[in-house]
Amino acid sequence: MTNHLNDFEAAFKEVQKEISKVITSGPSLITGYVSYLTETTGKMMRARAVLACSMNDDGAIPVDAIKFAAAVEVLHLATLVHDDIMDDADTRRGQITLQKRAGKRNAVICGDFLLAAAIREISQIADKDIYKSFDFSRYVQSIALGELRQNINNRNFRMKVFRYLSIIDGKTAALFEASYHAGALAANYDPHIQKLYRRLGRYTGIIFQLTDDCIDYENTSETALKPVQSDYENGVVTMPLIHAFEKEPDLIDKAENNNLTKEEVFEAVKRNNGVEFTHKMAESYYKRAKDILTQLNMPKEKEEILGGLLTKAFVGLKA
């Protein structure tokens, strides 16, 4: 048992090394800008997911999973870099963002460089037939589409629940799905099992995002490690707000006319139980994800890790 756990943590350390290698082995000009990112990778839920999904019944993790995990995290960093440009964000996880450090122009290019680095990482394991079915660039496209949808719906205070879910599906869930898919591929599972892993990943991503949306309406900026600016102030419309606006449509006009303060929005969300509504929705995905976990009938520690990630997504990273 301890052995298995050791294997997982050893593999995780390898992923951290691999990510550092990818980020710092570029030309010094690039690494000068992006090497600080190795410190902002957070808990690397996606990398952990790849490794856990790839575990066989003996708890062994195939070497290729390390590269998959590194690729997914580097892609994640690339999207964060471009994301921060679009959000005009000065900080992320308490660190100054690249677009603030180096300017938007340099950040556009550094994001491109990281995106290429992620794809390159995948291509290095692409000799085996099994990986050909991993259409990584399709996931990159889904993420871009989700970001685009979010951007277009900036300050769209009339957004409906189903449209918001389709945004989440791209901007957050696609990369989770990619991670679980990569792990299942590395484990060499049958296509129908792979599908279940992918769905588990997608649900975990949706839950993660919905919980993140709640945190914005629950926490002060210090506890959330997020920029002081709230989603609402950035024009980002999320589930708790969508619910509140559906309950009190009169507020929509006020918001559109810039006559609704952040404080009023927080009160409206509270009054209409926007957070509880969102949490309930996350819970329904959580139950479906739990069912998949049961269905997959995994070895105990594998289920513990994936179940742990699921719970972390559900209760928030602060837990």
Place this chain on the structure above:
Amino acid sequence: MTNHLNDFEAAFKEVQKEISKVITSGPSLITGYVSYLTETTGKMMRARAVLACSMNDDGAIPVDAIKFAAAVEVLHLATLVHDDIMDDADTRRGQITLQKRAGKRNAVICGDFLLAAAIREISQIADKDIYKSFDFSRYVQSIALGELRQNINNRNFRMKVFRYLSIIDGKTAALFEASYHAGALAANYDPHIQKLYRRLGRYTGIIFQLTDDCIDYENTSETALKPVQSDYENGVVTMPLIHAFEKEPDLIDKAENNNLTKEEVFEAVKRNNGVEFTHKMAESYYKRAKDILTQLNMPKEKEEILGGLLTKAFVGLKA
């Protein structure tokens, strides 16, 4: 003979169709933004290069070369989209740019989407062993590095010739090299022959850029189909200016203090034969490229097409 030429043009039409397919087959949200790009692809020198390099002795072009050519052109479009964000360009080739049409935020994402689409196009031909040696994402990284170097050297009026050449190597020559490399791979040439094609591509790209630099100092905005703003006004330092500043270092201080008008710069370049200097440098690459063409000892029409592209790069696209 006519048959061979027909094959080339037929293949070229297929590439155009394939590019349209890649650009317009995305989700309507994306295609709504980027479909106009199919009209701005210009003469598609890079696609022509892929096809020509892939021609066998009978003038036949392998089907895979079509996908390679489309991938290279779509990547080119992706870089233009991000480029226009960085240059704050309102027009390109007489068309309104995406960043002007849709805003910088959307343009960042659309560029990412196209970049992923290009890589995806390559992955679709990746089953054959031969293509595994084509490290497309490395070229994407080289291009990003060239762009970054250019950006960092914006308004660097003390830039040296060799540094400028290293910028060109990334931002322009890398994609040409990728095109010639892809064609040579599709043709299934031996590695040492591939190397010659790659070098031919790299030189063609360098020549293309140096000639483009000259055009900025020769033409009025109407004939160049370029934005009215000159490179100098955008802080972009190119070879003719580098030469003029090396001859008259006193001007550097003036430029740095914003005391040098566009007109004075044009006069200084003229007075110091900046265009002639740049043209001479292009000519030395042109001669070396011609030598490679001879060395490769190609069938007549293949040499005509690749020689034609080289000449076009050397005399400028207006020719």
